[in-house]
Amino acid sequence: MSQLNQQVALVTGAEVGIGRATAIALARAGADVAVHYYADAAGADETVRAVEALGRRAAAFGGDLTKIADVKRVVGGAEEEFGRIDILVNNAGGLLGRHSVTEMTEAFYHAVMNVNVLTMFLCCQAVAPGMIARRSGAIVNLTSLAAHNGGGPGASMYSAAKAAVLALTKAYAKELAPHGIRVNAVSPGLIGGTPFHKTFTAPEVFAATVKTIPLGRAGTPEDVADVITFLAGPGASYLAGETIEINGGMYMR
Numbered sequence: 001m002s003q004l005n006q007q008v009a010l011v012t013g014a015e016v017g018i019g020r021a022t023a024i025a026l027a028r029a030g031a032d033v034a035v036h037y038y039a040d041a042a043g044a045d046e047t048v049r050a051v052e053a054l055g056r057r058a059a060a061f062g063g064d065l066t067k068i069a070d071v072k073r074v075v076g077g078a079e080e081e082f083g084r085i086d087i088l089v090n091n092a093g094g095l096l097g098r099h100s101v102t103e104m105t106e107a108f109y110h111a112v113m114n115v116n117v118l119t120m121f122l123c124c125q126a127v128a129p130g131m132i133a134r135r136s137g138a139i140v141n142l143t144s145l146a147a148h149n150g151g152g153p154g155a156s157m158y159s160a161a162k163a164a165v166l167a168l169t170k171a172y173a174k175e176l177a178p179h180g181i182r183v184n185a186v187s188p189g190l191i192g193g194t195p196f197h198k199t200f201t202a203p204e205v206f207a208a209t210v211k212t213i214p215l216g217r218a219g220t221p222e223d224v225a226d227v228i229t230f231l232a233g234p235g236a237s238y239l240a241g242e243t244i245e246i247n248g249g250m251y252m253r
Contacts, residue, residue: 001008001154002015002027002029002030002228002235003007003030003233003235004029004030004031004087004232005030005031005177006030006093006232007026007030007032007086007087007232008032008033008034008078008082008083008084008085008086009026009029009031009032009034009085009086009087009089009232010033010034010036010074010075010085010087010088010089010123011026011033011035011036011089011091011122012036012043012088012089012090012091012092012119012125013036013037013038013091013092013093014036014037014091015035015037015038015040015041015043015044015047015166016040016043016047016190016194016195016243017193017194017195017196017221018027018045018142018191018194018221018225019036019047019089019091019092020043020046020221021221021224021225022089022091022221022224022225022228022229023035023047023050023051023058024047024050024054024090024225025026025222025225025226025229026087026152026225026228026229027051027054027056028054028229029232029233031056031066031086031232032056032058032061032082032228033047033051033055033056033057033058034058034074034077034081034082034085035047035048035051035058035059035060035061036061036062036063036074036092036188037058037060037061037062037105038063038064038065038092038121038249039062039231041062042171044060044120045060045158047060047136048060049187051122052141052208053123054145055075057082057227059077059081059144060079061073061074061077061078062074063100063127065092065118065119065122065217066118066119066122066125068122071119071122071123072126073125075123075127076239078173079130080232081144084130085096085127085131085137086131086136086137086138086237087131087138087139087140087232088121088123088124088137088138088139088140089139089140089142089228089232090120090124090140090142090165091117091142091164092115092119092162093115093116093120093142093161093162094115094158094195095112095155095194095196095199095200096108096111096115096151096158097110097154098108098152098154098155098200099154099157100101100153100154101156104156104157108157110114110163111157111159111229112161113155113157113164115161115182116158116161116162116164116165117161117164117165117168120135120141120165120168121168121204122140123124124139124172124183126155127139128176128181130211131176131180131181132176132179132181134180135163135179136180136181137176137180137181137182138181138182138183138184138187138231138232138233138236139172139176139181139182139184140183140185140228140231140232141165141169141183141184141185141186141229142165142185142186142188143162143163143165143166143169143185143186143187143243143246144158144159144162144187144188145187145188145189145190145251146158146159146162147159147162147163147165147187147248148192148253149200149218149251150185150220150253151191151197152201162187163184166185166243167188169183169184169185169241170241173240174240174241174248175224177240177241182237182239183238183240183241184231184236184239184240184241184242184243184244185198185242185243186224186227186231186243186244186245186246187243187244187245187246187249188208188219188224188246188247189207189213189219189245189246189248189249189250189251190209190213190218190219190247190250191205191218191219191220191221191223191246192206192218192219192220193220193221194221198248201237206218212250213247213249213250214248214249214250215248215249216248217248219246219247219248224246227244227246231244232242
């Protein structure tokens, strides 16, 4: 496949899980990939090697995307290495922990909002000028089924953060579409093979949830990556402000 030939993608949180699968899928479609990571440099290097094995260029850039200085350094480094950023995938984010409303702290509230919403905002803000100047670009944001159904126990703040990502996707799509930039989102449901459920979901709960999925299985990081690659490519040239649900039929709009 060569639908993304000559394109450069920045994938945040690409050292593992959905982020790594997305970097590989984009490379398979012809893109060079800037691999962002937060703490797992070894994981990022593994992603870089997987992209390079497909014959595409890749480089890793570490940073805390809740800090504007780090965002500028990551984006600036990617632009210096590859010349530009055509595709931004805002994958970085996470649940961080499960807390009821009575035990929630202000510090935890800010931490969850920062890692899921602020990172997306800062990265969009950083890549937008270059995309506007070229009058082209694609941004894909990661929201969640939790944005629609409130999430599982103790995930209220994560659900609210992902709902904000969904709303900002629509707002940025309206703002940037006149400049030739398409902004869309994907909303994964139960996806196996990720640190998210390995850390925060008990195996018996995961197995019980699988039984409620009409397609009869949990999703994979590759299921999500394939849809992200579609949204980044020419086949989605008339999509803006959309959120594609990837949940095997658990939630149908």
